[in-house]
Amino acid sequence: MRILFVDDEPQVLNGLRRCLRDMRDEWEMSFAGGGDEALAMLEAAPFDVVVSDMQMPGMTGAELLTEVKQRCPDCVRIVLSGQADSQSIVRSAAATHLYLDKPCDPERLKEAVKRACRLRSLTERSEILQWATAIDSVPSQPAAYTRIVTELRSDTASIASIAEAIAGDVGVSAKILQIANSAFFGPGVPAPTIERAIVFLGLATVAGLVLGDEVFSVVEGEPEKGAPAVDLMEHSLNVAAVARHLGQASGCPQGVCEEAFLAGTLHDVGSIVLSNQFPERFRTVHELQAGGATRDGAMTEVFGVSAGEMAAYLVGLWGFPDGIVEAVAARGDPATAASSGIAPVTLLHVAESLCAERLPAEAAGSGALDLEYLAGVGLPGDEESWRASYTAVAGRSPGPSAG
Numbered sequence: 001m002r003i004l005f006v007d008d009e010p011q012v013l014n015g016l017r018r019c020l021r022d023m024r025d026e027w028e029m030s031f032a033g034g035g036d037e038a039l040a041m042l043e044a045a046p047f048d049v050v051v052s053d054m055q056m057p058g059m060t061g062a063e064l065l066t067e068v069k070q071r072c073p074d075c076v077r078i079v080l081s082g083q084a085d086s087q088s089i090v091r092s093a094a095a096t097h098l099y100l101d102k103p104c105d106p107e108r109l110k111e112a113v114k115r116a117c118r119l120r121s122l123t124e125r126s127e128i129l130q131w132a133t134a135i136d137s138v139p140s141q142p143a144a145y146t147r148i149v150t151e152l153r154s155d156t157a158s159i160a161s162i163a164e165a166i167a168g169d170v171g172v173s174a175k176i177l178q179i180a181n182s183a184f185f186g187p188g189v190p191a192p193t194i195e196r197a198i199v200f201l202g203l204a205t206v207a208g209l210v211l212g213d214e215v216f217s218v219v220e221g222e223p224e225k226g227a228p229a230v231d232l233m234e235h236s237l238n239v240a241a242v243a244r245h246l247g248q249a250s251g252c253p254q255g256v257c258e259e260a261f262l263a264g265t266l267h268d269v270g271s272i273v274l275s276n277q278f279p280e281r282f283r284t285v286h287e288l289q290a291g292g293a294t295r296d297g298a299m300t301e302v303f304g305v306s307a308g309e310m311a312a313y314l315v316g317l318w319g320f321p322d323g324i325v326e327a328v329a330a331r332g333d334p335a336t337a338a339s340s341g342i343a344p345v346t347l348l349h350v351a352e353s354l355c356a357e358r359l360p361a362e363a364a365g366s367g368a369l370d371l372e373y374l375a376g377v378g379l380p381g382d383e384e385s386w387r388a389s390y391t392a393v394a395g396r397s398p399g400p401s402a403g
């Protein structure tokens with residue numbers, strides 16, 4: 001893997017060379033003293049990962065990473081900076097996969113880059129990379145987005161009311177949590193809830209992200225006319241709510257319940273962005289499902305990547321904890337997960353299966369419950385009691401969404 005580190009301070013680059021010396025056998029590392037030098041090096045040969053400072057004279061980190069995205073879209077882009085002002089975050093949000101604070105613990109930096117390299121190695125599955133790097137923005141539901149904007153502009157809004165509004169939109173939730181779940185805003189402290197994420201980021205940053213014109217795209221059109229993203233997002237929110245309620249009813253720790261909710265919110269993010277950006281192709285996915293294919297099978301046929309693979313790649317690339325990535329990736333086959341006992345993947349598996357039961361065949365994306373696995377991990381109750389969790393939270397069919 002080829003890694004490029006960019007910083008205008010020579011002592012910082014020298015420090016990076018020293019702390020990463022033991023990685024020389026695994027990585028081919030280059031160091032640039034600014035944006036222009038970095039782009040010249042990128043022009044000479046592509047890099048797999050670019051790690052850049054935020055505040056640099058001449059060309060800022062946001063400007064550099066935006067240019068890198070245009071020239072080398074399959075490159076993983078990481079910000080490593082001690083500057084976390086809201087304007088810089090907003091400017092870099094559309095072009096950045098992960099944020100790290102500076103000074104950064106060497107082991108955390110290594111792990112972050114290693115993880116990026118592991119995900120980047122999936123480029124052997126070129127379809128994953130092709131569709132992931134084609135994403136220009138995160139889709140948002142019209143009604144939910146309007147409510148968020150109204151809350152942010154209200155003189156009487158509270159963090160709790162803004163968090164509640166954001167939690168009603170999968171796209172905005174995903175981006176806010178992506179940025180907050182990094183050492184940039186709370187070293188080693190994940191932000192599994194929207195309210196905590198807002199506290200980490202600050203209202204100025206959240207408002208800048210939502211009200212800007214580069215990060216989110218409001219979904220247009222009706223689902224039946226080729227814009228299924230809205231239904232996918234509504235389904236994801238139902239799955240998230242059922243997963244958390246099931247965890248609470250089963251006596252799971254609050255952390256497990258909140259991670260299950262987050263995993264449910266994100267579990268279909270790959271399908272959501274693809275359905276919004278490539279509606280014609282996604283219409284073919286629905287047609288194949290109507291003919292009896294599973295959604296994973298239909299997605300693989302049309303895009304070359306399953307719904308679970310695409311979501312797991314994005315969630316991993318965005319720096320979410322491994323438990324979230326595992327839950328998203330293994331929700332259809334939880335017995336393959338490394339977690340033991342009742343974990344977020346357990347709750348997500350049950351929640352998605354229950355919500356899918358209420359969908360028409362051409363929309364369902366999940367298989368039957370793995371009862372042997374559920375018995376093995378000791379999930380309390382039975383199918384009847386689990387369905388009661390669905391009824392208690394959803395209260396009605398989530399509609400013709402693709403889950």
